[in-house]
Amino acid sequence: MSVLEVQDLRVSYQTRAGRREVVHGVDVTVEEGEVVALVGESGSGKSTTAHALIGLLAEGGRVDGGSVALGGVDITDWDQKRLRSVRGAQVGLVPQDPVSSLDPVRPVGVQVGEILRVHGVRGSAARRGRVLELLERVGLDDPALRARQYPHELSGGMRQRVLIATAIALRPRLIIADEPTSALDATVQRRILDLIDDLRREEGTSVLLVTHDLGVAADRAQRLVVLNHGRVVEQGPSAGILSSPADPYTRQLLADAPALATEGFRRPAPPLFIRDAAAAAAENPYAIVAEGLVKEFAVRGREAFRAVDDVSFQVRRGTTHALVGESGSGKTTTARLVTRFLQPDAGRIELADASGALADIAGLRSDGLRQLRRRIQLVYQNPFSSLDPRQSVAQIVAEPLHNFREGTRADRHARAAELIDRVALPADVLERSPRELSGGQRQRVAIARALAIRPDVVVLDEAVSALDVTVQARILELLESLQQELGLTYLFISHDLAVVRRISHTVSVMRRGRVVETGSTEDLFSAPTHEYTRELLAAVPGRSEVAA
Amino acid sequence: MSTQTSERVDAATAAIAADEASGTVLDPVARDAGALDGQPTRRSNVARLFAQGRRPSWTLVVAIAVIVVAVLWAAAPWLFTSYDPIDGVPAQKLLPPSAEHWFGTDAIGRDLYARVVYGAIHSLSGALIAVTVGLAAGTLLGVVAGSVGGWLDDVLMRVVDVLLSIPGLLLSLSVIILLGFGTVNAAIAVGIGSVASFARLSRSEVVRVRRTDYVEAAFGSGGSFASVLRRHVLPNSLTAVVGLAALQFGGAILAISTLGFLGYGAPPPTPEWGLLIAEGRNYVATAWWLTTLPGLVVLVVVLSANRISQSIGRGTR
Numbered sequence: 048m049s050v051l052e053v054q055d056l057r058v059s060y061q062t063r064a065g066r067r068e069v070v071h072g073v074d075v076t077v078e079e080g081e082v083v084a085l086v087g088e089s090g091s092g093k094s095t096t097a098h099a100l101i102g103l104l105a106e107g108g109r110v111d112g113g114s115v116a117l118g119g120v121d122i123t124d125w126d127q128k129r130l131r132s133v134r135g136a137q138v139g140l141v142p143q144d145p146v147s148s149l150d151p152v153r154p155v156g157v158q159v160g161e162i163l164r165v166h167g168v169r170g171s172a173a174r175r176g177r178v179l180e181l182l183e184r185v186g187l188d189d190p191a192l193r194a195r196q197y198p199h200e201l202s203g204g205m206r207q208r209v210l211i212a213t214a215i216a217l218r219p220r221l222i223i224a225d226e227p228t229s230a231l232d233a234t235v236q237r238r239i240l241d242l243i244d245d246l247r248r249e250e251g252t253s254v255l256l257v258t259h260d261l262g263v264a265a266d267r268a269q270r271l272v273v274l275n276h277g278r279v280v281e282q283g284p285s286a287g288i289l290s291s292p293a294d295p296y297t298r299q300l301l302a303d304a305p306a307l308a309t310e311g312f313r314r315p316a317p318p319l320f321i322r323d324a325a326a327a328a329a330e331n332p333y334a335i336v337a338e339g340l341v342k343e344f345a346v347r348g349r350e351a352f353r354a355v356d357d358v359s360f361q362v363r364r365g366t367t368h369a370l371v372g373e374s375g376s377g378k379t380t381t382a383r384l385v386t387r388f389l390q391p392d393a394g395r396i397e398l399a400d401a402s403g404a405l406a407d408i409a410g411l412r413s414d415g416l417r418q419l420r421r422r423i424q425l426v427y428q429n430p431f432s433s434l435d436p437r438q439s440v441a442q443i444v445a446e447p448l449h450n451f452r453e454g455t456r457a458d459r460h461a462r463a464a465e466l467i468d469r470v471a472l473p474a475d476v477l478e479r480s481p482r483e484l485s486g487g488q489r490q491r492v493a494i495a496r497a498l499a500i501r502p503d504v505v506v507l508d509e510a511v512s513a514l515d516v517t518v519q520a521r522i523l524e525l526l527e528s529l530q531q532e533l534g535l536t537y538l539f540i541s542h543d544l545a546v547v548r549r550i551s552h553t554v555s556v557m558r559r560g561r562v563v564e565t566g567s568t569e570d571l572f573s574a575p576t577h578e579y580t581r582e583l584l585a586a587v588p589g590r591s592e593v594a595a
Numbered sequence: 596m597s598t599q600t601s602e603r604v605d606a607a608t609a610a611i612a613a614d615e616a617s618g619t620v621l622d623p624v625a626r627d628a629g630a631l632d633g634q635p636t637r638r639s640n641v642a643r644l645f646a647q648g649r650r651p652s653w654t655l656v657v658a659i660a661v662i663v664v665a666v667l668w669a670a671a672p673w674l675f676t677s678y679d680p681i682d683g684v685p686a687q688k689l690l691p692p693s694a695e696h697w698f699g700t701d702a703i704g705r706d707l708y709a710r711v712v713y714g715a716i717h718s719l720s721g722a723l724i725a726v727t728v729g730l731a732a733g734t735l736l737g738v739v740a741g742s743v744g745g746w747l748d749d750v751l752m753r754v755v756d757v758l759l760s761i762p763g764l765l766l767s768l769s770v771i772i773l774l775g776f777g778t779v780n781a782a783i784a785v786g787i788g789s790v791a792s793f794a795r796l797s798r799s800e801v802v803r804v805r806r807t808d809y810v811e812a813a814f815g816s817g818g819s820f821a822s823v824l825r826r827h828v829l830p831n832s833l834t835a836v837v838g839l840a841a842l843q844f845g846g847a848i849l850a851i852s853t854l855g856f857l858g859y860g861a862p863p864p865t866p867e868w869g870l871l872i873a874e875g876r877n878y879v880a881t882a883w884w885l886t887t888l889p890g891l892v893v894l895v896v897v898l899s900a901n902r903i904s905q906s907i908g909r910g911t912r
Contacts, residue, residue: 386815388811388814388815417817417819418817420815420816420817421817424815424816425812425815427808427812429808432807432808432809433808433809433812434809434812435809435813435826435827435831436809436831437827437830437831438826438827446813446816446818446826447816447817450813450816450817450818450819450822451817493812496812496816499816500816500817
């Protein structure tokens with residue numbers, strides 16, 4: 048008897064234009080002690096499917112058809128009251144975002160204890176004992192202390208452990224893990240997934256893992272269910288799907304997943320500075336040289352926090368240098384120092400000017416700083432927040448030209464049209480608002496804006512992290528081709544080693560504000576010398592599959 | 596530049612923390628729901644506003660109708676009544692509401708409905724002046740404080756705090772004592788009372804917008820302080836302020852009526868709404884309509900303005 052059997056599930060949402068079906072007949076089966084991964088991109092209906100199983104659809108959502116059976120009992124038509132007896136007791140849910148899923152004003156111990164109280168565990172002493180047991184079970188050190196702490200005192204990984212403790216509190220037969228690690232760093236992600244694996248092995252719990260990350264799914268699940276536009280396009284044993292995908296969409300997904308890519312490394316492309324006589328003549332192959340950068344932030348009542356501590360690196364002209372690290376490693380702060388949105392406390396940043404000679408930009412002020420923007424541009428992580436919602440795409444792209452008073456209005460418009468074409472968007476987006484564009488399209492607009500005044504250096508701050516794998520792959524291809532044609536130098540900030548491996552020529556690994564290892568991408572990935580680099584590499588999901 | 600640096604650093608670290616903590620993915624369920632099949636058709640902002648508005652709720656339709664009628668009363672009162680608001684017929688004094696006199700008549704035989712209709716111009720123009728004064732001065736203060744930041748922000752906001760700490764009516768009365776009696780002066784006094792809330796709201800909106808990525812990106816594209824303020828910060832922060840203006844419009848009608856009631860507004864026999872209620876006060880026991888009906892008119896108009904304000908506020912979210 049299957050733990051979960053879903054047949055022909057249909058879910059629709061109320062939208063402005065009427066009801067819209069987003070899940071069109073999905074079948075999923077989870078057997079005893081099995082991990083099944085529901086894989087798909089944003090908008091594929093995977094989260095909706097998972098939430099519909101236990102009646103937790105967002106407002107306006109409705110199950111229109113199909114059946115859901117838990118351990119052979121059909122719960123499709125159960126009302127909320129009856130479903131409540133199932134949630135927690137038989138099905139545990141691990142939500143996606145550990146930051147917003149815990150109540151900030153109550154200690155975590157109380158929150159874990161709440162599920163016990165709701166499901167009728169009497170006696171506060173008994174509950175307290177069980178809570179401590181659970182917190183220890185999910186690998187939190189000093190459970191007695193942790194139980195008293197508030198969510199903001201815990202790291203993201205710890206909070207996710209607390210949520211897992213809540214999910215397993217009543218020993219459910221099935222855990223639905225909705226993108227449990229998407230918001231976490233790679234090393235933390237691995238530990239959390241290991242924990243879910245252990246629980247499955249030791250308690251025999253089945254897991255329905257919802258993820259957009261094919262690497263994670265490949266590592267952890269026995270069976271994959273690939274969703275696209277609310278339909279199951281392929282399902283079967285993981286190994287089978289990964290080695291011989293039958294559906295074209297699955298094949299595309301596999302080809303685009305950076306974690307599973309096996310192609311070669313990018314080597315510092317000789318074409319540019321051999322071909323480019325000016326660069327060779329200048330005897331300076333570097334576009335950016337940073338030396339001994341330091342940045343401290345004042346923290347009230349404590350010693351200043353040193354976010355960037357003696358960071359040095361060089362980037363050759365026309366190549367991509369990646370800064371890799373986990374959250375808090377100082378990589379974004381470094382990017383903001385290089386683009387001079389922040390003022391370094393110490394150190395030098397040199398940027399090659401038109402003639403190829405390096406000039407210090409760390410001390411620039413007001414108008415010098417404004418002129419610097421002609422040479423260096425930043426692309427942001429989140430394309431939903433980096434474009435002004437009240438402007439048209441044409442206005443956004445032409446903004447740098449407008450600011451530097453370049454050309455007439457008609458010239459600027461022509462340049463914007465050219466750039467939009469260059470980033471492979473249809474010309475009709477020019478008059479649209481960014482609200483009408485998808486994430487990938489918006490990021491293309493942001494790239495077009497960055498290129499508008501023909502900068503030499505583009506800093507990409509997690510520029511592809513918020514995008515789906517297929518969109519991510521297209522954007523990376525675009526960045527590569529732009530680099531080759533325009534001779535751009537990229538400083539690529541990322542936490543994702545798989546993406547870094549694909550795009551960068553050289554890499555600096557950062558940890559706690561320091562660079563722990565620098566080298567060419569090939570050397571660093573094939574023969575890492577620093578312990579931390581090895582740990583990071585081991586944590587990349589999907590690598591075991593590549594090796595096998 | 597230097598005055599903004601500390602705030603910029605704070606904003607930047609907060610933004611980095613938020614970015615890194617929240618990871619990459621937005622709310623998946625909502626995203627599934629909102630996922631678009633193809634590309635949406637091109638629309639102007641106005642067209643989109645209407646499309647989003649779906650069918651407007653009937654309360655909003657009623658509210659707009661009420662305000663339109665009130666504005667028409669102010670613009671062309673003679674179309675709505677044939678009676679004279681100033682000269683009464685003493686023989687017809689204190690008549691209860693009837694088909695002839697919809698709102699009844701007052702102590703010297705003037706038609707109350709006519710007085711309410713002719714009074715609209717005083718109350719509405721007064722409210723308009725009050726809101727304009729509050730909107731202009733308050734928004735200016737708030738935008739300057741929010742965008743320049745630093746010590747100027749602190750100084751301006753403490754001034755606003757002082758304004759907020761004085762009860763509104765007391766503040767209006769003090770201003771009237773300084774300016775002298777009259778409809779316009781009463782309106783200005785009410786407007787000054789609302790400067791503080793406009794300043795607070797516009798400052799918080801400006802501060803919010805200033806921390807967004809697109810404002811930083813605009814600086815990153817070489818924008819100067821003034822151009823970024825004009826092109827990005829103001830357009831994105833003023834919607835909420837417009838919503839507040841509609842809300843304050845209702846409040847201003849009420850406040851001006853209050854001042855009129857207390858005798859600080861237009862002198863009699865001007866048919867100002869607050870004054871109408873005040874004059875009817877002496878006859879509450881015998882002629883209830885003299886206070887009740889103008890009071891209801893004020894109530895309905897104020898509620899309508901609030902309803903419209905609420906829908907403007909909802910549109911921004």
